[in-house]
Amino acid sequence: AIEKARHSNENIIYEMGHASIAEHAVFNLDLIDVSRLLTESIQRSRLASFTEKSQRYVTFSKDYLIPKELSRRPALKQKYCELMDRLFAEYETSFHALNEYYRTHKPELKPRDRECLAKEDARYILALSTKTQMGITINARSLEQLLRRLANSSLKEAIELKELIIKQVKPICPSLIRHTDPDGYRGTVDLNKVGFSGFLQQELPWLAEIDLENKARLISAPQNADDQILGAITYGDSELSWQDNMEIIWRLPRLSKEQLWQQVFAGMKSWHKVPRAFEAADFEFELSMSESCWAQFKRHRQCTILKKSVYPGNFLIPEAIRMIGREEKWNSLIKESISLADLIPPCIKEVQNYMKLNGSICKIYVKMNFRELYHFVRLRSDEHAQWEIREVSNAICEIVKKYAPNASRMLCGKSCLK
Structure with a gap:
């Protein structure tokens, strides 16, 4: 019966392409003595849950x-x-x-x-x-992607962890996890192989120009985020097409719009989520933060986050x-x-990253829809949030409120809604 089930899994998942079947198999893993550096690769998995030993609440011994x-x-x-x-x-x-x-x-x-x-x-x-510890809950589909990512890493620590996990899980589910070895595909580029130097700073390192007080810089915002979201909210109950419905919203009197916004937020408490229609408006930012702050920010992995890989010279004390x-x-x-x-030496340049300190400054590109912004700000602008990520959250919040004053009227930390 087991062999028959495994054959069926292989046929459905890998031959027919219905990989979501593998999501029914869930693993709980305890990773011990992994470096803080490696947690970045591990916690990129979106459809997984992580609980990591906190440097904020736990005293770390020399390890x-x-x-x-x-x-x-x-x-x-x-x-x-x-x-x-x-x-x-x-x-x-x-x-x-x-x-x-x-x-x-x-x-x-x-x-x-x-x-x-x-x-x-x-x-x-x-x-x-610095070594840390974390617990992971992850399904087989996401685990296969994680193992492949570890296998493609330039760090020996990552490759060793991949082998340790494979040894634990492969005997249990050989039909659910197959593509875990390096296959030559990384989806990355090597700027040194491009015959153009415009990507590289010619004089002083650009990182020296980072304004540590300017935590967030807006890259793009919707032309009218309030109307975009209001149109998305009303679309479900409207008898009109998306475009026709939006044109009605654009022409709607200010008082009528205000009445709609009051209905949207009526009775909202700190634990409530805004409607999915808020996902119709996207904001893009470039953020400056320390590695310590990044350790928290990267947990908001449902949004699009890109981190610069250059070794920074700036530091937050x-x-x-x-x-x-x-x-x-x-x-x-x-x-x-x-x-x-x-x-x-260049042949092992990735080892440099182990020497980055928690206070080292990194640059982050992030794209968040308005619903993700609410989740982020609700948690990170709260009075209990760590001070640096609260500064980042408040900076984002201040920018967004200028572009969407109505949609952001409840955009604040949960402590503000008591």
Whole structure:
């Protein structure tokens, strides 16, 4: 019976192309001692659930991944380990100093809340080589895509993880997971092979021009997002075509539109979702954030997110670190990490990414529809959200409200709706 079922699966999924059948098989995996860097590749899977050990709430002991790529370069490996040791030592020093600082300056805080605040900022000095742990719930179809992505990675850590997962799941479902080996397709480009240098900065690194205060820059917005969404909301009950219905909305008196918007938001609570019609309006942004903030932002993976792969030279030092007098030490360690990354030979350049710090600045392209914006802002503009991603969320919210004042009238953190 099992062999017959497996033969049927292979025929339906791979020969007939009905891959959604594989989504009925669901796995719960516990990944231990993976680097923060590798979590980026893992958590790109949209149709999966992740729970990761929090650097915001959990104190991290000195535990970092030593890339296998450095095993034949003992001198470089030693410098790498020495740097990681110093980073963790500074993390611990900054954590204790921040804890004492908040004990004095915020005596109203409970001990646990005070420690969480200290961890929240001290973690910015940790590297992406820091080990973490996560639980995953994922269906077989998404798991096959994840395994293929890991197999195509340039990191040995990713390839080893792929083999470990295969060893666990393949005996259970051999008919559901087939295409997991590298097949030459990556869908990427190599700008160095293009006979045009316009993609590359000719003088000073463009990253030096990043304005850390300008968290969000609008790329595009609908010409009239309010009418676009209102037209989508009324379309289902209208007897008109999409275009004719939109023309009615465009000509509708302002008072009539206001009455419709009041109906849309009547009785809305913090846990409610806006209607699917809000997905009819898209906004595009370019965002600046730290790797620490990116670790949170990447969880909003239903929207379109593209991260620049260049190694950044800018760094975000939390204001609290300046208040406790650790800025000079941090700057010294930041320079050390950049200098060490520059020593990595081109043949293993991906190892540089392990030396990025949580405070390293990255650039992000994101396209969100209005419904995704509501979900993001509701969570990230909340009073309990981490301060940096709250700044990013508030910056996005401020821009969107200018372009869609009616559709965004309830666009705020959930704490604002109490």
